[in-house]
Amino acid sequence: MAFLKVKHVLVLLLIIGYSCDKAPEKEKTPNEDLNAWFEEKYEESLQKSPLKLTSLGIKDKYDQIDDLSLDAQIEDANWMQESVDELKKNFEYQSLNKQDQMSYDIWLYQNELLQEGLEYQDVGYVFDQMTGIHTQLPSMLINFHKVDSLEDMQAYVSRIQGTARAINQLVDRAKSQASKNILPPRFALETVLNQSKAIVTGQPFQDTEVNSPLYDDMLRKTDSLLTQNKIDDQQAKELRTASREMLLKVFQPAYNNLIAWTENEIPNALETPTGVSRHPNGKAFYDYTLKTSTTTSLTADEIHNIGLEEVDRIQKEMLNIKNEVGFEGDLQEFFKFVNEDEQFYFPNTDEGRQAYLDEAKQYIDELTKKLPDYFGILPKASLQVKRVEAFREQDGAPQHYNAGTPDGSRPGTYYVHLSDMTSMPKTTMEGVAYHEGNPGHHMQISVAQELETVPNFRTQLGYNAYVEGWALYSEKLAKEMGGYKNPYYDFGRLVNEIWRAIRLVVDTGLHSKGWKEAEAIQYFKDNSSISENAIIAEVQRYMVMPGQATGYKIGMLKIQELRQRAETQLGDRFDIRKFHDIILGSGALPLELLERQVDSWIEVTKQES
Template sequence: MNRNILPISILFALTLLQGCSKPEPKVIPDSEINAWFDSEYEELIQMSPLQLTTQGRKDRYGEIDDMSEEAEDRKLAWMEESVKEMESKFDYTLLSPQSKVSYDLWKYQYEMEKGDLQFRRMNYVFNQMGGVHTMIPTMLINFHKVDEASDMEALVSRIKESGRALNQLLERAKLQTESGIRPPKFAYEYVIQQSEALIQGQPFTAGKNNAPLWTDALGKIDKLEKDGKITAEQAEEFRTNTKNALLESFKPAYEALIDWLKTELPNLEEKPTGLSRHEMGNAFYAHKLKSSTTTNLTAEEIHQIGLSEVKRIQQEMLAIKDQVGFKGDLKEFFKFVNSDPQFFFPNTDEGRQAYLDESTAFLDEIKQKLPQYFGILPKADLVVKRVEAFREQDGAPQHYNQGTPDGSRPGTYYVHLSDMKAMPKSTMEGVAYHEGSPGHHMQISIAQELESVPKFRTQMGFNAYVEGWALYSEALAKEMGQYKNPYYDFGRLVNEIWRAIRLVTDTGLHAKGWTEADAIKYFSENSSIAPGAIQAEVRRYMVIPGQATGYKIGMLKIQELRKHAETELGDKFDLKAFHDVVLGGGALPLDILEKVVKEWIAEVKGS
């Protein structure tokens, strides 16, 4: 007998064992988990009528969000259950790389909201930068489209609802005050001005001028009548109903808010420091930094990065000063660029229109070059507009409002033009690229138009990623051949040092006991930004702590990842492909972005 041959019975048993062994687990298809995410996201977004409107949808069109703490509790409890379901339903090890990112993001947003809970009453309910007192009217005017009679009925309903929402927030502000948390005095002074502007003019007060919401409603009603969507009688009924809603719901809520704010003014500090003056202020600021930068950098680390970047950028500024032949030091050059008439449009309607026209021209020019640097391009249009009068502030920063995913509403680059002396020509070009393309408009529009990821990822907006990309775009525009005027290239550096100074001043205010005057002094000594803009900026940092740190931290990370990819890939590096990887998954926390880029590098290396 050949001892090397196993008996047939043993071979048969081995065969049976092999046949009964468990098959290799199958990778969960993206389509399966994406369908689950889409279903969950639909439940989540249905909790916010205003977010539905932002996306161009008309679900719950006559409603405004529940602004109460109880509503926040219900949302957080829902998110907790959703994460638990996800963890039990999907084995993370069986997901594709793209689905792992989605899984991580769904859990990440829950963890951040959960972290917010202990600091619920520390975010200032009303401030001059973006409180609901101006957000709701802005949305009703710009986002609530009226195409049919039912849309106008919904608008009237929302005007009524705005009173309820504002009253809920007023109650929350009172709870915040009872907790010992009060904003600086200037914040409420601005909010009073903004709120009073909303209830000035017809139908609230006598005179020829109309209040903003009344003007908007009349225009929408007139268009419905002109288009034959409603009769003259229906139009008159809508005017009556709108007026009643404004007078009976909207006005009383704003009057109550204004009255309360005025009673609070004597209790507010004229010259406050930042969050460190509040109980739990240091812990809250650390949380805000983590939220804004999506990193674990400490306030001190961010402060030092800012100081280092300020020094580096000033060296580049000196080079441009020498290039244009200016005789004098950098501070004298700052003064020249900040005051010489050639760098400003007239403080007239013609000058304001010129600012809008030139910004549009810069964006039209760079749009032609985008295909050379990006494979993925946005479909949505972009318009440049002046901020509405009721919320316009001298020297306040320009900003972007996203369009709808279906393109029915374009993205809008908004500019504050009430004081043209605070809007120098030199910085205009870089800001246009930041807010427009290849900055916010391009990044946000591409995200909204993505079809390969679940819907929730098309609407995410991590601060460090979004603002970091926009600041990266300002520098990228130079690579693309823009900034032909050296003074405008200097303006690009003004914009960049502005963001570096933010790292220093934001952390100075909230972690080092700086006053508003301390921050303004550092800002003034290290930049050519107009005094009015500097004050507006510093006051912004004081009421929305940490947010301003995301820009430079995000930009530095994207530049770091690009340099790493260039080094690792050598001749295989493709800038268009790199940009598509960064933009092709929507906004991401910086650590997840780094993981995605490094996986792409490994994939290219292996190809």
């Protein structure tokens, strides 16, 4: 949704109280008018974002790219506020059933933080090495713009023009930020520069035998139409010519504009910066990012202290595994051994890269067979494991997941950065596979997209603490399900978990306590076995994505807390399959609303017994 570019909203909600000695109230029937209203508004919001439509496999506005100007974001926020006013006017909250009340609350939740976020439109970085639209737009066209007809390919060509317009809009916004002395760190701009140059490297931008990524994709999709006899030779020729001209005359100038701006600003960017608190309004912005990322009211100090406690706890578990495998030496020496011994790495070759992909898929496939023992609701969508495209691949960068389409026409994709295999240890790969695949991101997001019992807008929500908290919880759950038979890989699971605990310490250290990059890197080195290249990539990620990394551990801890509560209160009546279905069966939720959902289920289960 266009209005969900700034996600999640913190709103104070009453937690509904239940009493075991009260007879259960008769459940109200769904409000059909309300759900029809949600469908209407969701469709309106989708029409504001051609890219969102494409990501869902819908070919409406297939020749367009989103308006990425500040004015468009303000217009979206105004639309959202008007919808909330309409919702409050037309529907009485107390007359709704619990599921409808949840939808109502989420709609308000989105809006409140969206309105609050308008104050910080000029603080968050426009271009950085992690989330910059300069790489996301070409990647979306290559991976999401499906071509089944002449019209689809013509729409692709038109989208090249829209991409150029969007890039120029963002350069204008970046220039405005720079005029207020708001620039990302130098390393971020240097990466943006290299990424942008890679996108316009090769044919038709240079006289070379190698095609640029976009041109290669356009030619391949045109040739596929010709091979399938969906176009003739003349139409194929016209499409190739139009693709080439659009890239040269419109796309390249936009990226040259970005490259020129980046080259101009690199000398002005700080080489050893602290976090965003150094910027005007930066401290308030960081507090806001913590709110959006954790969907809680936890302060930076509270999150920092939770991180310190978790690091200490997890290191004790690491010591147990060190002793189990008979390693003589302290934990730091064990870190060094796991970090450097060749047995824990694939060769830094194409064969080694393929072996990594194959083994990751094998772990996912084996655990997928066991899902029915732990879940009632199962995903229908398929999953593929894939290497990141060369133009956006980074040494040591974290793996990530891209959702498939709700109708299953495009599978979910677990992407892996494999340019430097020395940053990709075998010990952590099993846990990452579960995190990104099943029962992690792929399962949770696919189940959400396939839900038929909630309004469609709820099937596409992506609250950071819920989504990432679930994926991290899944890494631990996989151990219950029979994963990590190799103790070194179980150690890798703890490496992944302490990684997320360290994030709480480092993210708040950088953005709230004045840490510099070197201090954050040193804390990582002192408390984990993560490779240095991966640590550097991680810390640089936190520098440009303030708060985001805190959602993982905070979300996991909340899900674990809710599970412990349910097990304690229900005893023998606790059913792990039903608990997981309650967690996943309403789509992504802010943690406060998730807690309300689980508490309600606990009380209903008690009464039913």
